[in-house]
Amino acid sequence: xxxxIYFDYSATTPVDERVAEKMCRCLTRDGVFGNPxxxxxxxxxxxxxxxxxxxxxxxxxxNADPREIVWTSGATESDNLALKGAAxxxxxxxxxxxxVKTEHKAVLDTCRQLEREGYEVTxxxxxxxxxxxxxxxxxxxxxxxxxxxxxxxxNEIGVIQDIAxxxxxxxxxxxxxxxxxxxxxxxxxxxxxxxxxxLMSFSAHKIYGPKGMGALYVRxxxxxxxxxxxxxxxxxxxxxxxxxxxxxxxxxxxxxRIAKEEMAEENARILALRNRLWNGxxxxxxxxxxxxxxxxxxxxLNVSFNxxxxxxxxxxxxxxxxxxxxxxxxxxxxxxxxxRALGREDELAHSSLRFTLGRYTTxxxxxxxxxxxxxxxxxxxxxxxxWDMYKAGIDLKSVQWAAH
Amino acid sequence: xxxxxxxxxxxxxxxNVGQMDDAAKNVGxxxxxxxxxxxxxxLQIEVGEDGVIKDAKFKTYGCGSAIASSSLLTEWVKxxxxxxxQQIKNTDIAEELALPPVKVHCSVLAxxxxxxxxxxxxxxxx
Numbered sequence: 091x092x093x094x095i096y097f098d099y100s101a102t103t104p105v106d107e108r109v110a111e112k113m114c115r116c117l118t119r120d121g122v123f124g125n126p127x128x129x130x131x132x133x134x135x136x137x138x139x140x141x142x143x144x145x146x147x148x149x150x151x152x153n154a155d156p157r158e159i160v161w162t163s164g165a166t167e168s169d170n171l172a173l174k175g176a177a178x179x180x181x182x183x184x185x186x187x188x189x190v191k192t193e194h195k196a197v198l199d200t201c202r203q204l205e206r207e208g209y210e211v212t213x214x215x216x217x218x219x220x221x222x223x224x225x226x227x228x229x230x231x232x233x234x235x236x237x238x239x240x241x242x243x244x245n246e247i248g249v250i251q252d253i254a255x256x257x258x259x260x261x262x263x264x265x266x267x268x269x270x271x272x273x274x275x276x277x278x279x280x281x282x283x284x285x286x287x288x289l290m291s292f293s294a295h296k297i298y299g300p301k302g303m304g305a306l307y308v309r310x311x312x313x314x315x316x317x318x319x320x321x322x323x324x325x326x327x328x329x330x331x332x333x334x335x336x337x338x339x340x341x342x343x344x345x346x347r348i349a350k351e352e353m354a355e356e357n358a359r360i361l362a363l364r365n366r367l368w369n370g371x372x373x374x375x376x377x378x379x380x381x382x383x384x385x386x387x388x389x390x391l392n393v394s395f396n397x398x399x400x401x402x403x404x405x406x407x408x409x410x411x412x413x414x415x416x417x418x419x420x421x422x423x424x425x426x427x428x429x430r431a432l433g434r435e436d437e438l439a440h441s442s443l444r445f446t447l448g449r450y451t452t453x454x455x456x457x458x459x460x461x462x463x464x465x466x467x468x469x470x471x472x473x474x475x476x477w478d479m480y481k482a483g484i485d486l487k488s489v490q491w492a493a494h
Numbered sequence: 495x496x497x498x499x500x501x502x503x504x505x506x507x508x509x510n511v512g513q514m515d516d517a518a519k520n521v522g523x524x525x526x527x528x529x530x531x532x533x534x535x536x537l538q539i540e541v542g543e544d545g546v547i548k549d550a551k552f553k554t555y556g557c558g559s560a561i562a563s564s565s566l567l568t569e570w571v572k573x574x575x576x577x578x579x580q581q582i583k584n585t586d587i588a589e590e591l592a593l594p595p596v597k598v599h600c601s602v603l604a605x606x607x608x609x610x611x612x613x614x615x616x617x618x619x620x
Contacts, residue, residue: 397555398555399533399556399557405502405557405558436529436532437529440532472511473555474554475525475534475535475553476534492526
């Protein structure tokens with residue numbers, strides 16, 4: 091077993107060797123380096139052929155038409171294009187947008203920008219398990235609502251929203267529906283022939299493709315219109331100008347092709363590992379799972395170890411890469427806004443760790459982390475005055491703390 | 495974030511971890527911070543008849559820098575008079591541990607803790 095161990099697959103994934111190999115063939119002079127937009131020579135034609143294959147592979151994983159795929163630089167750009175593009179195009183219909191407090195910053199911050207431009211945005215709360223209540227969502231829609239954005243899988247807690255049901259409510263109310271699918275592609279079945287979704291953002295590097303590459307699905311029937319955010323040579327049917335990055339696109343295509351082929355088997359394997367991890371720690375005292383256990387992707391476990399601060403626990407787990415819901419590492423002392431939106435107390439949010447498992451996680455690694463966690467949580471609790479107080483039966487909420 | 499060697503040393507081998515009798519007249523207890531902010535320090539000092547700190551213990555809930563700040567503080571205050579201990583500045587702690595700017599609040603908390611412990615001791619003497 092190699093140390094440090096990688097348990098941060100939701101942050102990014104390594105590029106699959108099969109993907110890297112294909113990408114390398116699109117860079118040098120003996121490879122397919124041509125500009126896919128060059129119509130007058132074979133260098134361009136060959137590149138265009140590879141781009142088309144990749145487009146088909148991406149479309150196939152999500153059961154869409156290849157013509158519905160727009161290449162972008164990543165899910166952040168896709169979110170920006172979808173939200174700003176639709177909001178601008180449909181502004182005569184209304185200026186109200188509905189989204190959720192647990193969305194990724196790429197959606198939330200884009201919505202903030204639209205607010206500065208004069209749009210009104212409603213940020214919905216979620217249930218304590220992280221899921222959106224459908225009636226809450228329905229009630230938030232108004233006459234002037236033009237657009238709703240709800241992520242498929244949450245990046246911190248891994249919960250899966252009922253996109254089909256939310257999409258149906260949007261259809262009934264004539265609202266354009268955008269879904270951030272950065273964390274769901276290759277992990278959850280996506281069938282865009284069946285799901286009433288108008289716009290969906292994807293990323294390559296979350297599923298063993300390269301960073302700096304993404305796509306936006308733009309529905310053709312019924313047709314969804316967008317105002318372009320990047321102007322230039324009119325690439326991607328005018329929706330996103332800029333020379334296509336053949337090697338990146340080929341990488342994303344191959345990553346999506348592999349995902350379609352191996353997803354079922356891979357999910358079963360990862361789920362077994364995730365359950366092994368959770369079963370290995372859930373009997374410890376004062377351990378809380380964040381987010382619904384059932385409506386959740388296989389690779390995510392987000393846990394709070396009460397009375398232990400997340401960053402110090404990460405320091406104890408220095409031979410493994412995990413992430414913490416405690417924002418103590420940044421200038422602000424605010425803990426994760428996602429965990430707070432679930433109604434978790436600040437102290438539990440400060441005490442949380444996110445483990446995300448993936449293609450290369452092994453059983454040996456899981457057993458290693460279980461042992462390390464049990465030992466280090468105990469060590470840090472022995473150092474914790476809060477643990478002493480808890481053990482002495484003192485209700486921490488009854489204590490007058492000097493907040494700073 | 496990269497931690498300094500001194501922070502890592504105190505975090506991995508914390509000095510003077512423990513608890514003293516809160517009620518004892520010769521013990522001063524300072525508890526500062528709040529769980530909601532992500533750090534709580536409890537510092538206790540045992541003071542001799544001569545006004546010298548004979549022993550110090552701590553427990554800390556917080557990040558590695560908070561643990562290291564309080565651990566270092568217990569080493570520093572032992573053998574000092576209350577007046578001398580009162581003079582310890584958060585900047586001394588931050589400098590010794592090479593804390594980055596975002597972690598300076600940990601050293602501030604440690605300074606607050608020793609002041610609170612001294613106050614608590616003083617209030618018991620009247």
